[in-house]
Amino acid sequence: MPVFTPASGAVLKTETRLFTREPGTLFWVLVFPPLLLIAFGLIPGYREPDAALGGLRAIDVYVPSTVMVALITASLQAMPAALTGYRERGILRRMRTTPARPADLLVAQMVLHLAAALLAALLVLVLGNLVYDVALPQNWLAYAVTLALAAVASLAMGAVITSVARTAKAATAIGMSVFFPAMFAAGIYVPVQVLPETLRQIVELTPFGATAQALSQAATGSWPAWDHLAALGLWGVVLMATAARWFRWE
Amino acid sequence: MTMAIVEVKGLRKSYGGRAVVDGVDFTVEEGEIFGILGPNGAGKTTAVECVEGLRVPDAGTIRVAGLDPVRQRRELTRILGVQLQESELQAKLTVSEALELYRTFYPEPADWRPIAERLGLDTMLDRPFGKLSGGWKQRLFIALALVGRPRIVVFDELTTALDPRARRDTWKLIEGVRDSGVTILLVTHFMEEAEHLCDRVAVIDRGKLVALDSPAGLVSRSDSPTTISFRPSRPLPDAELDALPGAVSVNRQGSRLVINGTDDTVNAVITMLARNGVTAAELRVVDATLDDAFLGLTAREAEASAGRAVTAESADADAVRGGH
Numbered sequence: 001m002p003v004f005t006p007a008s009g010a011v012l013k014t015e016t017r018l019f020t021r022e023p024g025t026l027f028w029v030l031v032f033p034p035l036l037l038i039a040f041g042l043i044p045g046y047r048e049p050d051a052a053l054g055g056l057r058a059i060d061v062y063v064p065s066t067v068m069v070a071l072i073t074a075s076l077q078a079m080p081a082a083l084t085g086y087r088e089r090g091i092l093r094r095m096r097t098t099p100a101r102p103a104d105l106l107v108a109q110m111v112l113h114l115a116a117a118l119l120a121a122l123l124v125l126v127l128g129n130l131v132y133d134v135a136l137p138q139n140w141l142a143y144a145v146t147l148a149l150a151a152v153a154s155l156a157m158g159a160v161i162t163s164v165a166r167t168a169k170a171a172t173a174i175g176m177s178v179f180f181p182a183m184f185a186a187g188i189y190v191p192v193q194v195l196p197e198t199l200r201q202i203v204e205l206t207p208f209g210a211t212a213q214a215l216s217q218a219a220t221g222s223w224p225a226w227d228h229l230a231a232l233g234l235w236g237v238v239l240m241a242t243a244a245r246w247f248r249w250e
Numbered sequence: 251m252t253m254a255i256v257e258v259k260g261l262r263k264s265y266g267g268r269a270v271v272d273g274v275d276f277t278v279e280e281g282e283i284f285g286i287l288g289p290n291g292a293g294k295t296t297a298v299e300c301v302e303g304l305r306v307p308d309a310g311t312i313r314v315a316g317l318d319p320v321r322q323r324r325e326l327t328r329i330l331g332v333q334l335q336e337s338e339l340q341a342k343l344t345v346s347e348a349l350e351l352y353r354t355f356y357p358e359p360a361d362w363r364p365i366a367e368r369l370g371l372d373t374m375l376d377r378p379f380g381k382l383s384g385g386w387k388q389r390l391f392i393a394l395a396l397v398g399r400p401r402i403v404v405f406d407e408l409t410t411a412l413d414p415r416a417r418r419d420t421w422k423l424i425e426g427v428r429d430s431g432v433t434i435l436l437v438t439h440f441m442e443e444a445e446h447l448c449d450r451v452a453v454i455d456r457g458k459l460v461a462l463d464s465p466a467g468l469v470s471r472s473d474s475p476t477t478i479s480f481r482p483s484r485p486l487p488d489a490e491l492d493a494l495p496g497a498v499s500v501n502r503q504g505s506r507l508v509i510n511g512t513d514d515t516v517n518a519v520i521t522m523l524a525r526n527g528v529t530a531a532e533l534r535v536v537d538a539t540l541d542d543a544f545l546g547l548t549a550r551e552a553e554a555s556a557g558r559a560v561t562a563e564s565a566d567a568d569a570v571r572g573g574h
C-alpha cells in the first residue's frame with residue numbers, strides 16, 4: 001500500500017480549501033502571533049537593552065516566544081478541536097467505508113496546522129526584523145532543526161489531546177488547560193532566561209521550555225545545547241507513541 | 251441461475267453482555283433488493299455494519315462477493331457503497347466538492363452529475379454541507395454511496411428524512427440502480443418502502459431472524475390476510491357468523507361488523523348475506539398489509555421469547571408502528 005495515494009492528494013487539497021474557510025483558526029494561528037509581537041514592541045522598555053537578559057532587549061527574546069505562540073495555538077487548540085469534531089460527527093467513520101484512508105484526513109490536518117504555524121513563524125521573524133530591528137536567526141539550520149523538533153513534539157501533544165478527548169468540547173477544555181502552562185513555558189509571561197534557577201531548570205525539561213531556550217540559542221548563532229534538543233526529541237517520541245496507542249477512529 | 255453475493259452465517263454481536271445480533275443467517279442474491287426489517291433496536295444496523303466491515307462480529311462468517319469484511323476491508327470498500335444511518339461531512343464542504351472528493355476515492359467512479367440530477371441535488375451544488383436540511387443531507391449521502399459505481403449498496407434508513415415526494419423519487423432512483431445490475435441491501439422500519447422496493451425481506455426482532463420471504467409471502471403468512479367490514483341491513487344470526495370458514499375474529503363496532511379471515515371467508519360472507527336476504531352497506535374488503543404481517547411476526551416472537559401476555563406485546567408493537 002503506497003504511503004501517498006491519489007486519494008491522499010485529493011483529501012489534502014480539499015482540507016486545504018476548508019482550512020481557508022476557517023477565519024477563526026486563520027486569525028489565531030496566522031495573524032495573532034505577529035500582532036502580539038507588534039504589541040510587545042510598543043512597550044518602550046521592551047526596546048531597551050536589559051542587563052538581566054545579557055544585554056538583549058526584551059523584544060529580541062519575545063521573537064522566539066511569539067513563534068511558539070503560533071505553534072502552540074495551532075497544535076493544542078485548533079488541531080484537536082478540528083479532529084475530535086471529525087470523529088464526533090462521524091466524518092472519519094463515513095470515510096472508513098471508502099477505499100480512502102481516514103488516516104489521510106489526520107495527516108492532512110497535521111500538515112495544514114504545521115504549515116500555518118511555520119508561516120506564522122516566518123511572519124514573526126520578518127516582521128520583528130523589519131519593524132523592531134531584531135536580528136534574523138544567525139544559525140538558520142539550527143533554528144530550522146529546533147523548530148522542526150518542536151513542531152513534532154507540539155503536534156504530537158495535540159494528537160494526544162485528540163486521542164483522550166471524547167468530544168470536541170472536551171478537546172477544547174483540555175487544550176485550554178494545557179495552553180496557559182505551555183505559554184508560560186514558552187516565556188510569553190516572563191522570559192525563561194530570567195526565571196529563578198530551579199524553576200528555569202524544570203521549565204527547560206518541558207517541550208516548550210526546551211524550545212524557547214533552543215530557539216534563543218540558535219538565534220544568536222550557536223547550536224542549541226544538546227540537552228534541549230534531546231528533551232524535545234524524547235517528548236516527540238513519547239507523545240507520538242501515546243497518541244498512537246490511545247487514538248480511536250469512532 | 252442466481253448467485254449469492256452476500257452470505258451471513260451465524261452472525262453474533264454482543265455489547266456489554268447483551269446479544270444485539272443473536273445468530274442471524276441470510277443470503278442476498280446478486281441483483282436483488284433485499285430488505286432488513288425490524289423494530290427499533292432489533293439489531294438491524296449492527297448486522298449491516300458487520301457486513302460493511304465497520305464492526306467485528308463476535309461469531310459467525312460473512313462473505314461479501316467472496317470477501318471477508320474484516321480481513322479484506324480495503325478490497326470490500328471498492329465494491330461496496332454505503333449510506334450510514336448517522337454520519338456527517340465537513341460543515342463547510344459544498345455538495346459538489348463532496349461528490350468530487352468521494353469520486354477520487356474509487357478506482358472506476360461514476361460521473362456524479364447525472365446522479366446528483368436524479369436526486370435534485372443539482373440545485374444545491376454550491377451549498378455547504380452544514381447548511382443543508384436533513385432531507386438534502388440524506389440525498390447527498392445516497393449520491394455518495396453510488397458515486398464509486400459499487401456492485402453492492404447498503405442503505406441504512408434510506409428515506410427517513412425525506413418528504414413523500416422525494417421518497418417516491420428516491421425509490422425510482424433505487425429501482426433504476428437495481429436495474430443496472432447493482433445489488434441493494436436496504437435497512438428500514440418503514441413497511442411501505444419494503445413492500446414497494448424489496449424482492450425479499452428478512453424480519454429481525456431482538457437480534458434474531460423471525461422470517462425471510464417476499465413481501466407478498468410475508469403478508470400471506472398472516473393469520474388473517476383479509477378484513478371484511480360492512481353494515482348489515484339487519485342482524486345476522488350469531489351461529490352462522492361463528493361458523494364462517496377461515497374467520498379468525500368477528501367483531502361488532504357499533505352497527506358495523508368487522509370480520510378478519512381469508513379469501514374463503516369472503517366467499518362465505520357473500521353467500522351468507524344472499525341466503526339471509528341481508529344487504530351490506532359500506533362493504534369494504536381489505537388485504538392485510540406488510541404492517542399487519544410485521545406486527546404479527548414480531549409480536550409472536552416476543553411472546554415466544556419473553557412469555558409475556560400477547561396483549562402487552564401488541565401494545566409494544568403498536569408503539570413501534572406509531573414511530574414510523
